Amino acid sequence: MIDESTAQLQELFHPEIEKNGLQLWVKREDLLHPEISGNKWRKLKYNLKAARTGNYQRLLTFGGAFSNHLLAVAAAGNHFGFDTVGVVRGEAHATLNPTLQRCSDLGMQLHYIDRTTYRQKHLPAVYTALLDAFGPAYLIPEGGSNSLGVAGCREVWEGISVPIDVVACACGTGATFAGLVDAAPAGTRGWGFAVLKQGEHLKGPIGQWLGEDWSTTASWDLITDYHFGGYARYTPELLQFLAAFKSQQGFALDPVYTGKLFYGLFDQVRQGAFRRGTSILAVHTGGLQGIAGFQKRHQLTW
Ligand SMILES: Cc1ncc(COP(=O)(O)O)c(C=O)c1O
Numbered sequence: 001m002i003d004e005s006t007a008q009l010q011e012l013f014h015p016e017i018e019k020n021g022l023q024l025w026v027k028r029e030d031l032l033h034p035e036i037s038g039n040k041w042r043k044l045k046y047n048l049k050a051a052r053t054g055n056y057q058r059l060l061t062f063g064g065a066f067s068n069h070l071l072a073v074a075a076a077g078n079h080f081g082f083d084t085v086g087v088v089r090g091e092a093h094a095t096l097n098p099t100l101q102r103c104s105d106l107g108m109q110l111h112y113i114d115r116t117t118y119r120q121k122h123l124p125a126v127y128t129a130l131l132d133a134f135g136p137a138y139l140i141p142e143g144g145s146n147s148l149g150v151a152g153c154r155e156v157w158e159g160i161s162v163p164i165d166v167v168a169c170a171c172g173t174g175a176t177f178a179g180l181v182d183a184a185p186a187g188t189r190g191w192g193f194a195v196l197k198q199g200e201h202l203k204g205p206i207g208q209w210l211g212e213d214w215s216t217t218a219s220w221d222l223i224t225d226y227h228f229g230g231y232a233r234y235t236p237e238l239l240q241f242l243a244a245f246k247s248q249q250g251f252a253l254d255p256v257y258t259g260k261l262f263y264g265l266f267d268q269v270r271q272g273a274f275r276r277g278t279s280i281l282a283v284h285t286g287g288l289q290g291i292a293g294f295q296k297r298h299q300l301t302w
Helices: 015-019 039-053 068-080 098-105 115-119 124-134 147-157 175-182 199-210 236-249 258-270 290-298
Strands: 009-012 023-028 058-063 083-089 109-113 138-140 166-171 189-194 220-223 279-284
Touching (some): 039 068, 039 138, 039 175, 058 068, 058 124, 068 098, 083 115, 098 109, 098 290, 147 175, 166 258, 199 220, 236 258, 258 279
Parallel strands (some): 058 083, 058 138, 166 279
């Protein structure tokens, strides 16, 4: 099993936080496991249990070529004794990037499908063809974002006994955020920071996971101003922020998810968005495995 007590709650000190009379806590979900890290473990936990209960020997899932999720499934399969198949969006390259290389080293069978078919992977014709090709398998959706994934993310709250007014996390599909909001103590407001351009579209699925109509909800907001041009896009300011954060706080953020979350949070603090005395919980959802591939791909260091 994964020792969930390693995901410590840590108070983060910063002059901007103190000046504004706030408290900022970070749930270090990145410490859960080097590869089945952060929200990946939370989203996989009950899916793995369901696969075991259903007597499946193989997991089949989907992801982009730098996907944190694909690596987490490969590592979880290796750790818990499942065969794994990773269906990768796009064409194969002669050399595997660090993420796919590690997936392969962990025993994952990689299978590439073109982008059009990939977009249709939820259709029975597409996934049944994959199951025919690779044999019976427990299907995990991209990112592990299904109701079992949301259920696992509710458990991020375990062990948190300090009062929290605002809980914040990065949103890709919004499943992690839905779990956090669903299990939040009464009166806590959710702030989801969308990391992709059309972040507004996440309101529907988040509302569905929460079983509520998002247009009338009062307990959460989606912040869409910090995508930096879109999914996995970046600006020099974002990279400077990642470097400064690491040297000030002693732990890393990734450029795709948690970097955008913390950049956005600090920007909101500077703009005076939180009243004095507010206690904020930011969830570090991991993703650090992706840094090497991101730096290599864009020839960057920070
Ligand atoms: C590190 C990291 N943080 C946050 C997210 C966003 O999670 P979700 O898709 O549940 O919104 C992801 C993607 O799964 C991720 O890899």
